[in-house]
Amino acid sequence: MNETAAASASAAEGRDRDAADGAGSDPVVVGEGVRKSYGEVVALDGVEIRVEPGEVFGLIGPNGAGKTTLVRALTGTTEAEGDLRVFGVPPREVDPQRIGLLPQSFDPPERLTATELVDYYGGLYDAARDTEPVLRDVGMADDADAWYETLSGGQKRRTCVATAIVNDPDLLFLDEPTTGIDPAGRRSIHRLIERLADGGTTVFLTSHAMDEVERLADRVALLREGAVVAVGAPEALIAAHGGEPRLEVALDGPAEEADTEAVRGALRDALSDRAAGAGPDAPAVESTRGGLRIVGVRPEGIGNAVDALDAAGVAFESLAWSEPSLEDVYLRLTGEEYSPRSGEVGEADPDGGDR
């Protein structure tokens, strides 16, 4: 399926899902033609975005792509041009009770305990949750009475997450919530986000952790140079932009001995013999640091690939097969491992891609 067809199929699926959900309800976040410049620097360059009620919406993109600026524009902490609506009104008119925000940088007073800090933020709202269960939710129950300044980086971040959810928001912005958090802490934040989403909270998540976004987000937008260049469900983006499954071959011995054009040619020949009839879909061989990558190997083709390695006289230490992931989408669409060909880096669908 080509990219346009994939996007259309995905759009149809999205509409079916909406119909099944009884959706048609108003989007929680709408941004149309959103622009923001800092002097000469264009941070947002015509962003089109739409977030539906109850979805976990992931925003990804390289450093400086404009993610934090977009979060700030949507939460009314910076002005931007264009049409921005949150719950149907401009960001600065939204009832604060309905919004939670974990900014990327957040430095609360150091000489407060986690409990005092969450109490303080809870006190800013007409109605707030009790502090104890909120700290439990973020895995901070055991350190509730420790001064903020004595907490580790990860514990600090989790305490900050607690301040963002104390008002039980309908829409929660999390700008890189798990930066600096260890794997166990990350898992507790992931579970929290899943629980919040299950309870109907709309979550707007920015992150550089592609595994996190792939796992949590219903839809993802990729921001590049201030514009959304792709949007859709992670699986639809992976199908459209992620490339082929691949087999990574860690060579036994110095890479230069096996990773020669002659060996790669022999391997290609052996693979295409075995993939007779596969035509242009025959696996391709690429060099990697310390090994080879055979691209286009499906699980049922791993045996053939091993035979081809033997036939080409390639000694290997280990093999690792993987499917394409959101990280591949990211790398390709940000150009980090990608040479764009005409039409492959698609313009974002102004209607939201997969809906």
Ligand SMILES: Nc1ncnc2c1ncn2[C@@H]1O[C@H](COP(=O)(O)OP(=O)(O)OP(=O)(O)O)[C@@H](O)[C@H]1O
């Ligand atoms: N207050 C500011 N003054 C001047 N330039 C700014 C300001 N805030 C952001 N920028 C610039 O706007 C652009 C977008 O920045 P932004 O912080 O939104 O990117 P980002 O995608 O969140 O990056 P990161 O992944 O590093 O957090 C960058 O070029 C940045 O230098």
